[in-house]
Amino acid sequence: MKWKFLLICLCLWSTISWGQEPSFTPERCAGIWVGDMYIYTEGNIKQSIPVEFTVEALTDSTWRWRTEYLSKQTPMLKDYVLRRENHVQHLYRIDEGNGVELPAIVAGNRLYSVFRMDKLILTSIYTLRNNELEFEVTVSKEQSAISEITSYALITVQRMNLKKKEK
Numbered sequence: 001m002k003w004k005f006l007l008i009c010l011c012l013w014s015t016i017s018w019g020q021e022p023s024f025t026p027e028r029c030a031g032i033w034v035g036d037m038y039i040y041t042e043g044n045i046k047q048s049i050p051v052e053f054t055v056e057a058l059t060d061s062t063w064r065w066r067t068e069y070l071s072k073q074t075p076m077l078k079d080y081v082l083r084r085e086n087h088v089q090h091l092y093r094i095d096e097g098n099g100v101e102l103p104a105i106v107a108g109n110r111l112y113s114v115f116r117m118d119k120l121i122l123t124s125i126y127t128l129r130n131n132e133l134e135f136e137v138t139v140s141k142e143q144s145a146i147s148e149i150t151s152y153a154l155i156t157v158q159r160m161n162l163k164k165k166e167k
Contacts, residue, residue, distance in 0.1 A: 033162035
């Protein structure tokens with residue numbers, strides 16, 4: 001009985017939430033965000049790197065999507081472009097350059113992208129909460145397959161907790 005009630009509540013909630021306009025939009029992310037990226041391996045923080053994330057409108061449907069890793073040992077710049085697909089509010093592509101475009105979808109206050117690189121599964125999630133932006137990447141590899149279920153072992157989590165920089 002509890003399961004039926006839970007299922008009905010879940011169905012009602014999903015029906016109501018699917019009809020709402022997504023709260024994650026590149027327009028709401030526009031600006032410069034600063035914070036730290038924490039790299040977790042085996043549940044422990046292995047490294048912390050200061051980062052700066054910039055979102056800037058290029059057109060009405062494309063945005064600069066740039067992350068600067070401000071490491072003293074190995075600084076890095078990832079200068080991507082976020083594109084809205086066919087002017088559909090919840091569908092995007094993250095253009096990494098060199099012909100690599102990752103599909104992304106908005107659900108509520110999050111932008112999700114899941115892709116495979118070699119034998120690894122990567123999931124990236126941007127979460128927007130007021131003046132905070134969290135970006136998380138998980139890296140997993142296939143662990144075992146039984147029947148039609150394949151399990152994956154989580155190898156690494158990278159999480160950035162960012163705050164909007166004051167102008």
